[in-house]
Amino acid sequence: MPTNLPPEARAKWIKVMEARTLEEKIAALEEFISAVPKHKGTENLMLWATRRLSQLKEELEEKKRRKVGSGPRFFVEKEGSAQLVMLGWPSSGKTLLLAKLTNAKVEASPIPFSTTLPQPGMMKFEDVLLQLVDAPSLPFGLGEKVSWYGRTIGLARNADGVILVVDLSRDVDKQLTSAVQELEENGILLGKRKAVVSFTKTSAGGINIVVVGRLINATPDDVRKLLLDYRIHHGIVRIIGEASIDDVEAAILGNRDYKPSIIVGNKLDIAGQDSVEVLGQLARKLGVPYLAVSALRGDNLSLLPKMCFESLELIRIYTKQPSGEVARKPLVLRKGATVLDVAKAIHSSFAENFKYARIWGPSAKYPGERVGKDHVLEDGDVVEIRA
Template identity: 50%
Template sequence: MVTNLPAEARAKWIKVMEARTIEEKIRALEEFLSAVPKHKGTANLRLWATRRLAELREELEERKRKRGGRGVSFFVEKEGAAQIVVIGLPNSGKSTLVKQLTGTRTRIADYPFSTNRPVPGMLRYQDIYFQLVDTPPLRPGGGPWNNRVIGLVRNSDAVIIVLNNENDPLKDYLLIKSELEKSGILLYKPQGRVVIEKERAGKTGIRVTLMGKIIDGTIDDVRKIMESYRVYNAHIKIYGIVTLDDVEQALFESKVYKPSVIVINKADLNIEKAKVKAYEIHKLDPSAPIIIGSAKLNKGFEQLGEILFKLLGIIRVYTKQPNGPIADKPLILREGATIYDVARSIHKDFVKKFKYAKIWGPSAKYPGERAGLDHIVMDGDIVEIHVKG
C-alpha cells in the first residue's frame, strides 16, 4: 500500500468516500485522521487530511453565512465547457483580464484587494464557452482568505495564473505555486496520472480506459484495488506511465493536477523583461503555456480559447436521432471518452437499453460505422444512438 494503512484506517476512509454532506465528510475525515498512524510513510497523507478538513470547515461556514445572508459567498456554480479560475497576487491585473475577455462586470481599481468575491464570466471559443472566474488576490503569507481561493482552484477544471510584469514574475509565480502545492494542487503535469470518476447511479461496474501503461500490474489489479475500497461503480482513466500505488493514491485525492496557463500581464511596459521571465518560467514548468500580453490594451490573448481547449483535452460530440438533424449544441467530453459516456450524457437509460451506435467523423473507419459502448470518440464526431424497444 501507498501509506501502509491499517485495516481500521482503510475502513474509515471508505466512510469518507461514502459521505454525502459536508457535515458527514468532516466527521468521517476526523475519524479517518485519528486512525492513521503517525510515521514517515503517512506524513504527507496526514498533512493533506488536516488541510482538507480546514477547507471543508471553511466551506461549511461559508454555506451558513450564505443561508444567513451574511458575509461573502465563494461558491460559483459551474457553467459552460469548463470552469477556469483566474488567480494572482494583488494588482496583477486579473480582474481587467476577465472583464476584457468576457465583458463581465468586475470591480477594477489601482489599489490592491479591490476584488473581494469570485466573479464569473463566459469566454466564447467557436461553438462552446469557458467560464472564467475572477477571484480575490492571493495574499503573501497565506491565511484563511487564501484557503477560500485555493478551494475554488481545487474544484475547477484549470487555472490561469496572472503575473504582474512590473514585479518579478518568476518570484511571484514560485510564491503562488508554493501556496498551491501546500494544499496538494500540482501545476506541473506528472509523468502519469490516474483520474477516478465515481458513479453513484446504476450498476456501471469498474471501467478502465488505458491511455498509457501500468508498469507493475494489470487492469484486473486496478479493479481489485477499487473493490478493496468498496468502489464498485467508477470510470478509471489512466494517462502516461503509472504504478498501482498511483492508482491507490488517486483514491485519496491528496494531490490533484490542475492544467494551468501562465499570463505575464502588463508586458507592454517592458516587453523584453516579459520575454526573459517567460523563458525562465518555461524552464521550470515546460508543460504550462505562457501568454505575454496586456489586459489593459486587450492584446496577446487571441489564442486563449484554443489554448484552453487543447490543454483540457476537450472534445465535442454532436448527437442526432435516427433520420433526424444533427444537434446544434455539442456534448462536451474529455479525451478518452467513449460511446458509453455519450449515451450516459444523453440519458442514463440509454446505457441500459443500448443496442448500437452509428458514427460519422474522425473516429469512424467509414461514415456511419456501427460501434459499441467501448468505442473511443473524437472531437467532431457525430453519434446516433440506437436503443432496444
C-alpha cells in the same frame, strides 16, 4: 515513499471515504488527523489534511450562509461547458483579464486585494461558453495571510481547470515557484498527470486491478497488499499510464488533484523579453501551456479561449437527426468520449436500445461511416444514433 500509516490511521481514513455529509467528513477527518503519527514521513499528508479540514469547515459555514440567505456568497455555481478559476498574486491583472475576456461588468482596481469575492463571467470559444472566475488574490509564499485563503483554494479544487496569472513586470520565478509549491501543498497539481489512477470501493467481488500501461517498481500484489493494509477488501483500482505505488495510495487518500491548467503572463506591455523567456522556461519545465498577454493593450488575448478549451481536453459533438438536421449547439464531452457516451448524454433509452451510429467528421473513415458504441470520437464529429 508511502507514508506508512499505522492500521488505526488507515481505518480512520476509511471513515473519511465513507462520509457523505460535510459534518460527517469534518468529524471523520478530525479523527484521522488525531490518529496520524507526527514525523517527517507524514508532514505533507498532515499539511494537506489540516488545510482540507479548514476548507471543509469554511464550506460548511458557506452552506449555512446560503441556507439562511445572509452574508456574501463565495460559492460560484457552474455555468457553460466548464469552469476555470483564475488564481494569482495581488495586482496581477486578473480582474482586467476577466473584463476583457467575458461579459462580466467589473472594474479593475490598482489597490491590492480589492477583489474579496469571486467574480464570474462567460467567455466564448466559437460555439462553446466557458465560465471564468476571478478568485480573490492569494499572497503565495507568505502563508495564510488572508481570510479567504481556504475558500479560494476550495474554488480551485472544485473547478474544472485553473488559470495561474503571473505579473511579468515582477519576479516571475518567485511568483510561479511559490504558487506551484503552495498549490501542491494543498493537493492541487497543475498540468497533465503521467497516470490516471482511480479507486472505487465495492461491496463484494474482492480486489480487482486493471492496468492499462504499467506499474513502476511495483506489482499488482503490492497494490492488493496496500488496499488490505487500509482494510479494504473489495474494490476496483484502474490505472492508465505509468503509476507508482505512491500514486495508488494518493488515489485512496484523495490528496492529489491534477488540474488542467494554463499559465498566463500578464502586463506584456511593461515587461521585458527576459521575463517572457523565464516564464516559458518554467512553464515548459512544469509541462503546462503558457501565454504572454497584455490585458491593457489586448496583446494575444484572442488566443486564450482556444488554449483554455484545449487544455480542458474537451471535444464538441454535433448530434444529427435521421431526417438530416444537425444540432447547432454541440454536446461538450471529454476527449476520449465514445458513441455510447453521446447516446447516454442524449437519453438513457438511446444507450439501452443502441443499434449503431453513423459518423461524419474527423474520426470517420468516410462520410456516414457506420460504427459501434465503442467508436472514439474527435472534436467536430457529427453523430447520428440509431436505436
